[in-house]
Amino acid sequence: MGSTSPTTADAATAQSGTTTLMVNMPEYIVLHYYSGINLNFTATSANTSEASSTLTPTWTATGDSVQTLAASATEVGPATMNVTLKNAWAIAGLSSAGTATVAITGTDFSATRSTSSSIIAASDYQVASSQGVGASDKAGAASITTYLRGVSGQTQTVGDVKMKLNFSNTTESGAHKGTFTITATTI
Numbered sequence: 334m335g336s337t338s339p340t341t342a343d344a345a346t347a348q349s350g351t352t353t354l355m356v357n358m359p360e361y362i363v364l365h366y367y368s369g370i371n372l373n374f375t376a377t378s379a380n381t382s383e384a385s386s387t388l389t390p391t392w393t394a395t396g397d398s399v400q401t402l403a404a405s406a407t408e409v410g411p412a413t414m415n416v417t418l419k420n421a422w423a424i425a426g427l428s429s430a431g432t433a434t435v436a437i438t439g440t441d442f443s444a445t446r447s448t449s450s451s452i453i454a455a456s457d458y459q460v461a462s463s464q465g466v467g468a469s470d471k472a473g474a475a476s477i478t479t480y481l482r483g484v485s486g487q488t489q490t491v492g493d494v495k496m497k498l499n500f501s502n503t504t505e506s507g508a509h510k511g512t513f514t515i516t517a518t519t520i
Contacts, residue, residue: 439513
């Protein structure tokens with residue numbers, strides 16, 4: 334009986350294969366916002382001497398006078414004012430297009446005293462961002478499209494809130510409260 338032994342050295346053998354690995358990233362969006370903002374206007378009280386005038390009272394039961402002093406609009410202040418709240422919101426995240434829409438809605442501001450009817454009317458609510466896709470997104474609109482800036486290590490997209498305030502029905506000093514809602518949606 335004989336044994337079999339190799340007469341030459343076995344050649345090395347090798348096999349290789351390529352694997353395709355898919356990494357699926359989730360679509361998500363993170364919205365940063367302020368839950369409360371105090372906007373404080375200031376004014377200075379003053380007195381103004383008008384030119385000499387003779388007031389001729391009519392002595393009636395109500396004590397009316399035939400002449401009245403009227404404050405001018407410039408003394409009272411502007412009837413409307415445009416307000417921009419800089420850096421009032423920020424978003425980050427991922428979407429299939431790499432963009433998101435940011436929209437805003439808002440209310441008027443009513444005096445917080447329960448018996449008051451004083452209102453600061455608010456209109457033309459807009460959001461704006463320097464990272465907006467188009468010129469109108471950068472300037473401001475009720476709804477804009479912005480770039481999402483990716484995951485950690487990236488800069489988030491920051492934006493402003495704009496509105497027009499109308500004081501024609503503002504009859505009292507003190508706090509006036511209203512709300513605005515920002516909605517960010519992936520595209």
